[in-house]
Amino acid sequence: MxxxxxxxxxxxNDWDRRGLPAWxxxxxxxxxxxxxxxxxxxxxxxxxxxxxxxxxxxxSFDLLGERAVVVRGQDGVVRAFHNLCRHxxxxxxxxxxxxxxxxxxCPFHGWVYNLDGSLRGAARPETFGDMNxxxxxxxPIEMEVWQGFVxxxxxxxxxxxxxxxxxxxxxxxxxxxxxxxxxAGKPGFWGRTAVNWKSVCDVDNEGxxxxxxxxxxxxxxxxxxxxxxxxxGLFQSNATYGDRPGRTWSVRxxxxxxxxxxxxxxxxxxxxxxxGIFPNTVFIFTPESVQFYAELPISQNETVMSSGLxxxxxxxxxxxxxxxxxxxxxxxxxxxxxQLTIWSNESMKSRAFDGFHLSDLEYGVRRHHDKLRALLPVxxxxxxxxxxxxARINAEMLGKP
Ligand code: FES
Ligand SMILES: [Fe+2]
Numbered sequence: 001m002x003x004x005x006x007x008x009x010x011x012x013n014d015w016d017r018r019g020l021p022a023w024x025x026x027x028x029x030x031x032x033x034x035x036x037x038x039x040x041x042x043x044x045x046x047x048x049x050x051x052x053x054x055x056x057x058x059x060s061f062d063l064l065g066e067r068a069v070v071v072r073g074q075d076g077v078v079r080a081f082h083n084l085c086r087h088x089x090x091x092x093x094x095x096x097x098x099x100x101x102x103x104x105x106c107p108f109h110g111w112v113y114n115l116d117g118s119l120r121g122a123a124r125p126e127t128f129g130d131m132n133x134x135x136x137x138x139x140p141i142e143m144e145v146w147q148g149f150v151x152x153x154x155x156x157x158x159x160x161x162x163x164x165x166x167x168x169x170x171x172x173x174x175x176x177x178x179x180x181x182x183x184a185g186k187p188g189f190w191g192r193t194a195v196n197w198k199s200v201c202d203v204d205n206e207g208x209x210x211x212x213x214x215x216x217x218x219x220x221x222x223x224x225x226x227x228x229x230x231x232x233g234l235f236q237s238n239a240t241y242g243d244r245p246g247r248t249w250s251v252r253x254x255x256x257x258x259x260x261x262x263x264x265x266x267x268x269x270x271x272x273x274x275x276g277i278f279p280n281t282v283f284i285f286t287p288e289s290v291q292f293y294a295e296l297p298i299s300q301n302e303t304v305m306s307s308g309l310x311x312x313x314x315x316x317x318x319x320x321x322x323x324x325x326x327x328x329x330x331x332x333x334x335x336x337x338x339q340l341t342i343w344s345n346e347s348m349k350s351r352a353f354d355g356f357h358l359s360d361l362e363y364g365v366r367r368h369h370d371k372l373r374a375l376l377p378v379x380x381x382x383x384x385x386x387x388x389x390x391a392r393i394n395a396e397m398l399g400k401p
Contacts, residue, residue, distance in 0.1 A: 010229065011363045019356030020369045022348035023384035025196040031300035033376050033394055035064045038279055041157030043165070045281050045294055046070050046150045048310060049078050050182050056100045056115060058093050059150075063296060066154045068141050069093050071104070073115040078145060080152050081117045081138035092138065097186075104138075113138055148179035149292075159232075168230040169275050172285065175265050181290050181310035184323070192304045193338055197280065197297040198372075199345035200305075203337050204282065205368050207237060208361035213336050216329045219251045221272055227364055233278025233371045235364050242270040250332075254325035259318045261287045276364075278371055284330070288315075288323035291330070301345075 024030050046061040047070055058071040060083055069083040069092065083091050090108035093100065103120055104113040110123035117138035122128055142153040146162040147170075159165055166173075173179075193200070203209065207225045211218050221239035228236045246252040260269055264287060275283040281294040293307040311323060347353045358366055373379045378394035385393050 011360045015363070015366060017356070017358040017366070019202070019358065019365060020198065020372065020379055021355065021382050021384075022353055024379050025198055025345060025348040026300060027384065027387060027390060028300055029387040029390035030376075030378070031196075031297070033378070033391060034297070036155070037375055038372070039064055039297065040066060041153065041155040042159055042279055043144070043151040043153050043157075043162050043277075045277075045292060045306075046080070046152050048148050048181065048183065048308065049145060049150060050148065050180070050310075051097070051308070052078065054099070056102060057098075058100065058104075059097050060091075060093060060095065061152060063154065064298075067091065068152055068154070069104075069138075070143070070150050070152070071100075071115055074102070075116070077116075078143075078150060079117060080141040080143040080150070082141060084139065085111055086119065086136040086138065087111050087122065111136075147173040148181065165232045166234070166277065168234055169236070169283075172268065172273065172275070175268060176285050176290060177263075177312065178290055178310075180313060182313050183308070184289065184311040185309045192298075192302065193341060194302055195341045195345035196300055196348075197295040197303040199341045199348075200295045200303055200337075201280065201368055202344055202356075202365050203340045205235060205276070205364040206359075206362035207364075208359050209340065213340060214333050216248055216251050216332055219246050219248060220255070220329065227361075229364065229367060233276075233368065235276035235278075235367065237274040237276075238271060239273075240271050250325055250328045254322060254329060257318065257325065258287060258322040259316070261319070278368070286323075286326050288319050288326055 040063065044061070044063060046068060047059040051059050052070065052072045055072050055074045055076065058069050061068040061070065067083040068080055070078060070080045072078050083093060085092050085106040085108060087106065087109060090106050092104045092106045092113055094107065100115070103115065105111075106113070112120040114120050117140060119133045119136045121133065122131070125131070142156075144151050144162040146166060151162045207227055210222055210225060221241045223243065225237065225239040228238065230236065242255055246255045268285070269287060271287070273285045275285070277283075280296070281292060284291040288311070290310040291308065293305050296304050296306050298304060309327070312319070315323070356365070376394055377397035378385065378390055380397070381393070
């Protein structure tokens with residue numbers, strides 16, 4: 001390899017280096033538009049099919065007032081429903097994950113649902129007149145399983161199928177045997193942070209900060225880090241390690257102990273690859289693990305990260321040790337990023353803040369913002385419109401060619 005400096009491509013010669021205006025990070029009206037036009041109508045990652053291996057196993061997924069349950073039926077089929085009892089709307093399952101024996105029983109009045117979502121029966125059915133059970137099954141949610149991962153969409157949207165959107169990643173996911181990975185830990189919800197979700201993305205969508213903010217990553221792979229942009233807002237980063245031993249404990253041991261995985265093609269054997277999915281999800285593949293995390297907004301100034309960690313079914317003891325060390329590096333990275341998101345988000349409230357001035361190495365930030373601007377053109381306004389006008393102006397701008 002000749003060139004050992006970080007790279008980002010393709011980047012145009014001349015581009016607008018500004019970021020989104022600060023007001024878009026602190027507006028309730030803006031956030032309402034993002035909820036309906038970005039989060040609820042775009043594919044969201046709920047879990048992996050192997051998180052729910054047996055009939056009756058379920059995982060929940062809540063997002064901005066909507067709540068889903070993904071459950072495996074008696075027939076082995078995975079289905080997704082609104083976690084909303086058809087009687088009075090209680091949660092039919094409660095918590096992040098669990099198992100129901102043969103049926104889901106609503107904890108409020110005891111309506112019983114089969115694992116395929118159909119209503120088996122209401123408690124005291126004679127008190128409902130001539131109610132037709134067939135009309136009261138759990139409502140299905142649009143779902144697609146791709147490479148073993150379960151994606152949901154709460155509202156109809158313009159994105160094509162998950163398989164089509166993520167086609168550029170298909171070969172790597174197949175080579176990584178993503179469809180067959182097993183959970184390596186409990187479902188995670190971590191890092192509830194008082195920031196707008198876009199501030200988390202902004203930190204995540206560039207590698208310019210790695211050199212200074214992530215000393216361990218820089219040591220591990222900083223020389224080879226490369227961002228690659230694909231269609232549909234996909235944002236991939238590749239980096240390889242192993243060309244030098246590393247100084248810090250975790251990196252030194254990880255580089256020394258990470259065993260070569262002969263089943264992986266050479267391009268993935270000594271690589272950490274990141275696969276970003278618009279608008280809010282990232283997968284991380286290392287030779288030892290498959291991970292994902294997603295920014296799930298709660299309000300315009302609060303974000304929670306959901307995450308999952310998976311391993312290969314035939315993991316050796318050596319690989320398990322390397323996975324532990326790799327995750328240790330990754331945990332430090334997350335903590336470092338969290339602080340950066342807080343600072344970035346705070347700056348948006350300062351009257352002295354003049355906006356971003358982005359490097360070519362931060363073109364990924366601009367690209368993400370451009371996708372957002374295309375969906376929500378009101379974000380193009382430099383100055384905040386009155387809150388009550390945001391939705392109307394956005395609709396008007398969308399109507400313009
Ligand atoms: S709300 Fe579910 S049984 Fe009443
Ligand atoms: Fe980072």
